[in-house]
Amino acid sequence: MALTYELDPSTGPDLAAGVVSLWADVTNAGGAVGFVPPVTAEDVRPRWIGHLAAMADGGMRLLVGRDEEGAVAATAFLARNTHPLMTHWIWAYTVMVHPRHQGRGHGRELMARVEEAARGMDGVEAVRLTCRGGTGADRFYAACGYKEVGRVPGAIRVAEGDDRDDVIMLLPLL
Template sequence: MPLTFTLDPAVDAALYDGILDLWTDVTNAGGAVGFVPPVTREEIRPELVKQFVAMAEGRSRLLVGHDEEGRVAATAFLTFNTHRLMTHWLWLYTVMVHPRHQGRGYGRELLATAANAARSLDGIEAIRLACRGGLGLERFYASCGYKEVGRVPGAIRVAPGDDRDDVIMHLPLM
């Protein structure tokens, strides 16, 4: 059954807790979403608060996918550039699909829905995202139309002696 996506959902305790649970579960399953497992909800909470502050300030928009049971199953934050020469593109952050839903095409659906949402925003011509190298994510994003436009070798240290590339991907919307 497909996910139901909403751009700019009403923020309430259920959404907050759902995203916090999603982010924790994705990280602990090995997902590259800013943390290294094991992680707790309390470790993730400050980053989620930062995302909600950016939303409240109009610097970011939330795309959330709910499953057939109404649980938060996927997210992506569309974050605007504040640099006056870069306002024609935005960043896609915290792209996640819950592990119980992976392998069903929901990641592709999330990215396509995010691209459609970005297209609906005035003046947005492209999306950029960054991903952790060494996990095959760049191949997945490329299969969704993104092109690798930059790579910083060893920029992400997930553990002593385990440095990964920071890979920048770009999707033109025009």
């Protein structure tokens, strides 16, 4: 089953509910997407609202993948860098594939769509993202063409006594 992708979908209650639900489900399945399980939709909603505000201001774009039933099954947020010396690359944030859709190549497809979207943005020469060490995400992104360009040891505190590296990865587009 293929996912159908859309860049910059219309926002509304259905999209909000779908993204927030996806975010909570991915977190609760052990995904490293800014929270530590357990979380509820209400825990995630403020982060969605922040992303929504950035989208409304034009500083962030949403790439959403939907399954055959129309449910939100994958997301990636693409954020323009606001530092005047760094506008030639963008951030990829909150890259997620629903656990029930994992293991079928949807993550690689999502990252290919991220690259395609970035190539369509004026002046963008690279995509940068960070991931939590110890999850295997760095190996996944490397398999998608990203290169590790930095690592901050112990920067992410998952729990007392459980600090993880913040791994910085870059996909050059030129």
